Amino acid sequence: MHVTSQKTDRTLVIRVSGTLDMTTGNTLEKELQLSGINRLVLDLNECHFISSAGLRVILVARKQMAGENRTMIVINVSPDVYGIFELTGLSKLLTVKRKIREIAMDNLQLISAGVCGECYRLDKETVVKLYHEGVEPYMAEKEKQFAQAAFVMGIPTAISYDVVACAGRTGVVFELLDAELFSTVIRNDLSNLDRHAKMLVDVAKTIHNAKGDPAVLPNFKQSFRDYITQLEGVLPNEQIRLLMEKLESVPDAETCVHFDLHSSNIMIQNGEPVIIDMGDLAIGSYLFDVGLMYVHHLRRGGTRAEPLGDQNTDGTRSTTLGRILQTLF
Ligand SMILES: Nc1ncnc2c1ncn2[C@@H]1O[C@H](COP(=O)(O)OP(=O)(O)OP(=O)(O)O)[C@@H](O)[C@H]1O
Ligand SMILES: [Mg+2]
Numbered sequence: 001m002h003v004t005s006q007k008t009d010r011t012l013v014i015r016v017s018g019t020l021d022m023t024t025g026n027t028l029e030k031e032l033q034l035s036g037i038n039r040l041v042l043d044l045n046e047c048h049f050i051s052s053a054g055l056r057v058i059l060v061a062r063k064q065m066a067g068e069n070r071t072m073i074v075i076n077v078s079p080d081v082y083g084i085f086e087l088t089g090l091s092k093l094l095t096v097k098r099k100i101r102e103i104a105m106d107n108l109q110l111i112s113a114g115v116c117g118e119c120y121r122l123d124k125e126t127v128v129k130l131y132h133e134g135v136e137p138y139m140a141e142k143e144k145q146f147a148q149a150a151f152v153m154g155i156p157t158a159i160s161y162d163v164v165a166c167a168g169r170t171g172v173v174f175e176l177l178d179a180e181l182f183s184t185v186i187r188n189d190l191s192n193l194d195r196h197a198k199m200l201v202d203v204a205k206t207i208h209n210a211k212g213d214p215a216v217l218p219n220f221k222q223s224f225r226d227y228i229t230q231l232e233g234v235l236p237n238e239q240i241r242l243l244m245e246k247l248e249s250v251p252d253a254e255t256c257v258h259f260d261l262h263s264s265n266i267m268i269q270n271g272e273p274v275i276i277d278m279g280d281l282a283i284g285s286y287l288f289d290v291g292l293m294y295v296h297h298l299r300r301g302g303t304r305a306e307p308l309g310d311q312n313t314d315g316t317r318s319t320t321l322g323r324i325l326q327t328l329f
Contacts, residue, residue: 002015002016002017002018002046003015003016003017003024003027003028003031005031005033007037010036010037010038010039011037011038011039011040011041012033012034012037012039012040012041013041013043014028014031014032014040014041014042014043015043015045015046016028016042016043016044016046016047017045017046017047018046018047018048019047019048019049019050019051019054020047020049020050020051020054020057021049021050021051021053021054022051022053022054024054025051025053025054025056025057026057028054028057029057029060032057032060032061032064034061034064034065037065037070038069038070038071039070039071039072039073040061040065040070040071040072040073041072041073041075042058042061042072042073042074042075043075043076044074044075044076044077044078044081044099045075045076045099047077047078047081048078048080048081049080049081049084050081050084052088055084055088055090058074058090058094059090059093062093062094071095072094072095073094073095073096073097074094074095074096074097075097075099076097076098076099077096077097077098077099078098078099079098079099079162082096082098098162098163100137100162100163100164100165100170101162101164101165102164102165102166103122103128103164103165103166104166105166105167108120108121108122108128108166109121111127116129116131116132116135116139116279117129117130117131117132117135117169117171118130121176122173122176124176125175125176126161126173126174126175126176127173127174127175127176128164128166128171128172128173128174129143129171129172129174130166130169130170130171131169131170131171132169133168133169135169135170137163137165137170139170139279140163140170140171140172141163141170142279143160143172143278143279144160144162144163144172145216146216146217146278146279146280146281147160147172147174147278147281148160149212149213149216149217149281150207150210150256150275150278150281153210153211153212153213153256154206154210155206155207155210155256155275156203156206156272156273156274156275157274157275157276157278158174158175158177158274158276159174159175160172160173160174160175161173161174161175174276177267177269177274177276178269179267179268179269179274180267180268181263181264181266181267181268182196182199182200182263182264182266182267182268182273183262183263183264185268186263196263197324199273200261200263200266200324201324202273203261203266203273203275204258204261204286204289204293206275207255207256207257207258207261207275207281207286207289208255208256208257208286208289209255210255210256211254211255211256212254212255212256212281212282212283214283217256217281217282217283218282218283219282219283219284220257220259220282220283220284220285220288221247221248221250221252221284223282224247225244225247228240228243228244228247231243250284250285250287250288251285251287252284252285253283253284253285253286254283255283255285255286256281256282256283256284257281257282257283257284257285257286257288257289258275258278258280258281258289259280259281259282259288259289259292260277260279260280260292261275261289261292261293262292262293262296265277290325293324297324
């Protein structure tokens, strides 16, 4: 094992490589010169295993770093070592960040380009959704976390794997769905709009009946209160007040809202719907989804994402939306 440390201002970065056990733990303990330090970073990029004696040394560091304005963070943790942190409960006591796997851009086959980034085929069974350059890495982290939360709640969605880095961008690896976009299915079968509308409603209900975990998912109303507050000084006070009033008029809920629910975020696999694009999943009233669906459907001629609006050119505008709303309420 090898331990190196680097001190800048009041931050101490300690890098550990190899195995952290009883013998090597002593070396680490000697490096923990923490007086005057307010931020300790333990970089485990090259560390493959930690024994209980090694964990004890980390706990000693944690104890020493306890107190106001002092933080400790463990970074670049491999999946195996992360497993040890989870198994022992240390991941609940410490801020532990996993190592991000680097994947090569060569040979990635583009499946689809979206607003946030692109989706590439990674291998026979997985895809990577790569966010555009400049998008904060936490966006990928968030989408992965929310997709997993949805999966655990029983919402049909793609299995999510790790967050990866690729040529300076961040992405999430998902199972490759052998599926067609629901919007394509609808376009190729416009004579069965009732059936499609019902499927969209059934999908919506699966999400709207699922009780969300507040420890994982944000509260939709609270997030939007924050967004509206940020508009102070940009919009006139009267409009801010009106927005807040409208927001508060929507009832609170413990269930989930997808907030991008259209037929291009649903894929049909073996006749069954699978919902993708979980980055905006939140806890909140289903009425927020209904509102967004309404906007998609009102656009004349429908949108690329929502062909169920295609029928709205000649006075039958409300028909498809009406069917959806009738089935929903
Ligand atoms: N797990 C998957 N398996 C196969 N294809 C997928 C998978 N996830 C996404 N795709 C494809 O990639 C497209 C974009 O994915 P997604 O909707 O998650 O990204 P997005 O950036 O939000 O795109 P958009 O803004 O166009 O909706 C999907 O419409 C679909 O064609
Ligand atoms: Mg999408």
